[in-house]
Amino acid sequence: MDVVSDAISAVRRGRPSSNRVRVSGSWSTRLAPYEGAGFHVVLEGSCRLVPDGGAPVSLGTGDAVLLPHGTGHVIADSRADARAVERAVPFERWHDGRQPRHPHRSASDEVALLCGKYRLDASRAHPLMAELPKVVHLPNRVGDHPELRLAIDLLGRELDAQRPGSCIAVPGLLDLLLVYMIRSWMAESTTGAWPAVLGDPVAAAALRALHSDPAAPWTNDRLAAEAGVSRPTLARRFTSLVGRPPMAYLTWWRLTVAATLLRDTPDPLAGIARRVGYGTPYAFSHAFSREFGTTPGRYRAAAGGTSPDAREG
Secondary structure, X not given: OOHXXXXXXXXXXXXXXXXXXXXXXXXXXXXXXXXXXXXXXXXXXXXXXXXXXXXXXXXXXXXXXXXXXXXXXXXXXXXXXXXXXXXXXXXXXXXXXXXXXXXXXXXXXXXXXXXXXEEEOHHHOOHHHHOOOOOEEEOOOOXXXXXXXXXXXHHHHHHHOOOOOHHHHHHHHHHHHHHHHHHHHHHHOOOOHHHHHHHOXXXXXXXXXXXXXXXXXXXXXXXXXXXXXXXXXXXXXXXXXXOOOHHHHHXXXXXXXXXXXXXXXXXXXXXXXXXXXXXXXXXXXXXXXXXXXXXXXXXXXHOOOOOOOOOOO
């Protein structure tokens, strides 16, 4: 896979959850910090988002916002002041499907939101995911991020009607939404290191090669040839941009993939070792323990995985 797909896959757990809400008048609700990423899409109207320890963000129709580190926040009507934020009701109590409409409010005062969460395991976050800001706000601007706009439109249509297959379509669209939000942030970022990494032809070519086949017997010479540069040029460019030498990155990525396999599959240690480029379970176990501070078997047990092979190499 490519770097962005791998970075997301390494931390994803389970399926995303979402709630469609429609509200009017004066309202505010608090979403507690979460081990994962929160998101909101404004389907109609406008509102405000106030992240814990951060500045308020005004949201309009078609805007998307991602909180990739699960930051606690309040979301409220567009006129909410500091007192309204302080009185925010916990989302679990606020969202009961019966948000009141105030008779004295016009239809233009209504706000329709899609609020949701992605379950993520931050303990193995790829540096691309780790450097995402606390709040990623993607305003609805004409011509910007057409794929994101299309995903938001499709979500709105699926949620407006009970259509056949929607139980599959909506989670799939939510997965697309996450990819498009991260992709859109990368296109707009002026400070992130990883957009620059993936924009560099040498580093990007090397990363594509490593991620496409991490189990291959890579060497610096072979990787430099893949990137079309000399070994010193590869080492200098890659280390400067990525923050670690190519072979050190490869070792880290192999073990990150292994951790995902230990958590999500019942594959024996010998099979996992081969899939990530280690000749023996012993060599794999030694490298894994050095990186994670625990053996593969104990890691699997702590993560709730099951192992058909209780023996450790």
